[in-house]
Amino acid sequence: MTYGFDTLQIHAGARPDPATGARQTPIYQTTAYVFRDADHAAALFNLQEVGYIYSRLTNPTVSVLQERVATLEGGAGAVCCSSGHAAQILALFPLMGPGCNVVVSTRLYGGSITQFSQTIRRFGWSAKFVDFDDLAAIEAAIDPGTRAIFCESIANPGGYITDLDAVAAISDKAGLPLIVDNTSATPYLCRPIEHGATLVVHSMTKYLTGNGTVTGGVVVDSGRFDWSASGKFPSLSEPESAYHGLKFHETFGPLAFTFHGIAIGLRDLGMTLNPQAAHYTLMGIETLSLRMARHVENAVRIATWLESHPAVEAVTYAGLPSSPWHDRMARICPKGAGGLFTVTLKGGYDACIRLVDRLELFSHVANLGDTRSLVIHSASTTHRQLTPEQQTAAGAAPNVVRFSIGIEDADDIIADLEQALAQIGI
Structure with missing residues (x-):
C-alpha cells in the first residue's frame, strides 16, 4: 500500500x-x-x-x-x-x-x-x-x-x-x-x-x-x-x-x-x-508537515508586511510575487518557499544591529528552522569570516538581516517587528 x-x-x-x-x-x-x-x-x-x-x-x-x-x-x-x-x-x-x-x-x-x-x-x-x-x-x-x-x-x-x-x-x-x-x-x-x-x-x-x-x-x-x-x-x-x-x-x-x-x-x-x-x-519529524505549512503561511504574511514597510529596502523571499524566483518556486517547491528569508534595511549595517537588539519575541541565535522565530545579522556572525564580496554573493551583505519565521501567532510576530523597526530611527 x-x-x-x-x-x-x-x-x-x-x-x-x-x-x-x-x-x-x-x-x-x-x-x-x-x-x-x-x-x-x-x-x-x-x-x-x-x-x-x-x-x-x-x-x-x-x-x-x-x-x-x-x-x-x-x-x-x-x-x-x-x-x-x-x-x-x-x-x-x-x-x-x-x-x-x-x-x-x-x-x-x-x-x-x-x-x-x-x-x-x-x-x-x-x-x-x-x-x-x-x-x-x-x-x-x-x-x-x-x-x-x-x-x-x-x-x-x-x-x-x-x-x-x-x-x-x-x-x-x-x-x-x-x-x-x-x-x-x-x-x-x-x-x-x-x-x-x-x-x-x-x-x-x-x-x-x-x-x-x-x-x-x-x-x-x-x-x-x-x-x-x-x-x-x-x-x-x-x-x-x-x-x-x-x-x-x-x-x-x-x-x-x-x-x-x-x-x-x-x-x-x-x-x-x-x-x-x-x-x-x-x-x-512526526509533525514536520504541520510545522512547515505554518512556517510558510507565517513567512508569506510577514514578508509581505515587511516589503511595504518604509524602513525596508527589499525582502528576498521566493514566496513573494515580486521575487525573481517566484515562478521557479512553483516547480521546485510547490508547497511554498519555506520560512527563511532576508531583509535589506535602508539604514545599513548599524540599523541591522539596532533591529536585532530591539526585537523581543524573536530569539537572536545562530540557528534556523525552530518553532520559535529567530533572527541573526549574518554579516557579523555566521558569514563574518567571508569577504564582503562573498557575503554579498551569498545573500548576506552587511545591510541584510536573516529571519527564520516560527509558528507563533503571526500578529504577534508582526507586532514585535513593528515595535523594533519603530526604534531604529530610519
Whole structure:
C-alpha cells in the first residue's frame, strides 16, 4: 500500500519494539551488541549480514531515523551523522581524492562556504564557486578532476531557489553526482531526488527536528547513480582491501553509497549520531508537515508586511510575487518557499544591529528552522569570516538581516517587528 507524506512522517521505519511492544521507538542507549555466535559476528564484520555491531556504525534508534528520512526523500537509503557539516564531509568522502574538486553554488550557508573554500583543502580537495543561475558557468567549471556538483535547494540565508532540474541535466551530461542540501526546504517542500539529485544532505538540527534541542545530519542516497560507469569513483567501484576485495557497487547495487557511508565513513571518520538525538529528531519529524505549512503561511504574511514597510529596502523571499524566483518556486517547491528569508534595511549595517537588539519575541541565535522565530545579522556572525564580496554573493551583505519565521501567532510576530523597526530611527 502507498502511504501519503503525513502518514510516512509518523510510521516510516518504525515498528513496535519486539521485546516490549513499545509503540514509540525506544532509545537504544548501548555501545555494543551481543553476537549470537562466532559465525554471526564474522558475517557482520564481512558485510555478509546486516545487523548491529557497535554504535559508532549502527544503532536501532538511528536506523529507524535513517529509514524514515530516506522514505520521505524518496531515496534508497540514508546514513545519519552528528551534524549537517558532518553530512557534507560524509557525502564527499567516497567521491573525492587528492587533487579532485567539487563545483559548488556561491549561494550557500556561510559555514559551508568556509568548509568548501578552506577546510577541504586539508584533504587535498578543492571547490569551484559558481553562480548557479549561470548554467554555462557551471559547465565551464567542470574539468577532469571534478567529482560532484553541490548546491542548496533553498539557499540559506537568502531564500534563493536553485533550478535543480537544469543543474541535474548538467551533472547527468558530465556523469557526475549532484548533491543537494535540502535543509531549508525539507522533503515536505522539495524532494530533490525527483529533480535529478544523486545525494541529499540535511542538517537535521533545523526543520527536521524543529525544536532546537539536538544537532544531527543525514545523507540520503537516491540509489540511481552508476558508480562504476566512469572509473572516477574507485571507492565504490573498485575492490576494497579492508573487506577482502569487496566491491561496494557490484555487491550492494543501489545501496552501495549507503553501505560505504556506514562501513567505512562512520567506521573511520567517527561522526556518529547518538541515539538520544535520533529520538528527538524522530519525534520532531512526526509533525514536520504541520510545522512547515505554518512556517510558510507565517513567512508569506510577514514578508509581505515587511516589503511595504518604509524602513525596508527589499525582502528576498521566493514566496513573494515580486521575487525573481517566484515562478521557479512553483516547480521546485510547490508547497511554498519555506520560512527563511532576508531583509535589506535602508539604514545599513548599524540599523541591522539596532533591529536585532530591539526585537523581543524573536530569539537572536545562530540557528534556523525552530518553532520559535529567530533572527541573526549574518554579516557579523555566521558569514563574518567571508569577504564582503562573498557575503554579498551569498545573500548576506552587511545591510541584510536573516529571519527564520516560527509558528507563533503571526500578529504577534508582526507586532514585535513593528515595535523594533519603530526604534531604529530610519
